[in-house]
Amino acid sequence: NRRVVLAARPRGLPTSTHFRIEETAVPTPGEGQVLLRTLSLSLDPYMRPMMNEVPPAYADASVAVGAPMVGGTVNRVVASRNPSFRVGDLVLGNAGWQDYALSDGQDLVALGEMQQPSLALGVLGMPGFTAHVGLLDIGEPKAGETVVVAAATGAVGAVVGQVAKLKGARVVGIAGGADKCRYAVEVLGFDVCLDRREPKLAERLAAACPRGIDVYFENVGGEVFEAVVPLLNHHARVPLCGTIASYNEDAPPPGPNLLPKVMSVFQTKRVRAQGFIILDHYGARYDAFRRDMDAWVAEGRVKLLEDTVDGLENAPGAFIGMLQGKNVGKLVVRVSEG
Ligand code: NDP
Secondary structure, three states: OOEEEEEEOOOOOOHHHHHEEEOOOOOOOOOOOOOEEEEEOOOHHOOOOHHOOOOOOOOOOOOOOOOEOEEEEEEEEEEEEEOOOOOOEEEOOOOOEEEEEOOOOOOOEEOOOOOOOHHHOEEEEEEEHHHHHHHHHHOOOOOOOOOEEEEEOOOOHHHHHHHHHHHOOOOEEEEEOHHHHHHHHHOOOEEEEEEOOOOOOHHHHHOOOOOOOEEEEEEOOOOHHHHHHHEEEEEEEEEEEHHHHHHHHHHHOOOOOOHHHHHHHHHHHHOEEEEEOHHHHHHHEEEEEEEEHHHHHHHHOOOEEEEEEOOOOHHHHHHHHHHHOOOOEEEEEEEEOO
């Protein structure tokens, strides 16, 4: 049983020295438990704040030094002492960065048979659900409005942009690199996509949004947010989903303090910004998401975009790459064929 543990807490961008691969015995399930074999591991931005000493506000504790990294997984049940699960069942679990894990079944969701089970970690799972709730319940895009989303070819952003198009909005994406931008326009159907690595983002965004911005789906923060604020329309909506641009920062950025200006724009333009954590919404909203998304995917109206890396040993490198924008689409590690 291989597992990737947190070897040391990073300051700034993690490196391979912050992870360690260990071999341990395959655990034996006790009464009421199942033994899970990991087929696919989801790599997500929230894992970076979970490496810090102080956990993010939505978590009780961060990952302890020496403990396996946390993460959502698709698993096969390989031994069961829990009457609700049988050997061979395919489940969505939280096994983390390891080959095998035990569960009491409480956190498992049966997947039935799926042709491409890893989709349960992406467009049909947590990131897709995040896009659906954030965009539709908080963003409330209307036909003809302008929606802006960054990390536009990422797990959440690619779905946000495609769903906003389905609702008749004009969609402006922002992504890191010309290839990603071309993909967003030519394959995902965005109206425009701007490369955040090129100079003069604020000017290019203003030119791309001649009627201002009605919905800004916030995935990144930082320079992109600064470019967006002056363009927000009266009564704009801002679903606050994440701020990945700051996840590796341990000091405030240099330069002028923009907070008073931002506060003033939000107040005088009656902007509605709302943070959300997707964990809160499973009970009330999950079924509606799956009804919509299953149909959109089946009809080809939402395209799948998955970035697969082979081998658990490559999880640290792929994760560090994601924090630098190297992934295109939902980043998933294929751990075993199972
Ligand atoms: P992605 O698949 O979008 O991967 C992360 C992407 O972020 C990178 O590919 C890169 O894309 C972009 N990025 C990295 N650094 C920067 C930077 N400094 N400035 C701008 N962009 C950067 O990840 P997800 O779709 O899984 O997550 C997107 C956001 O949604 C994250 O902030 C995440 O924390 C948040 N989230 C929040 C949830 C909630 O419950 N609120 C649930 C799930 C996700 P590029 O180079 O193309 O810009």
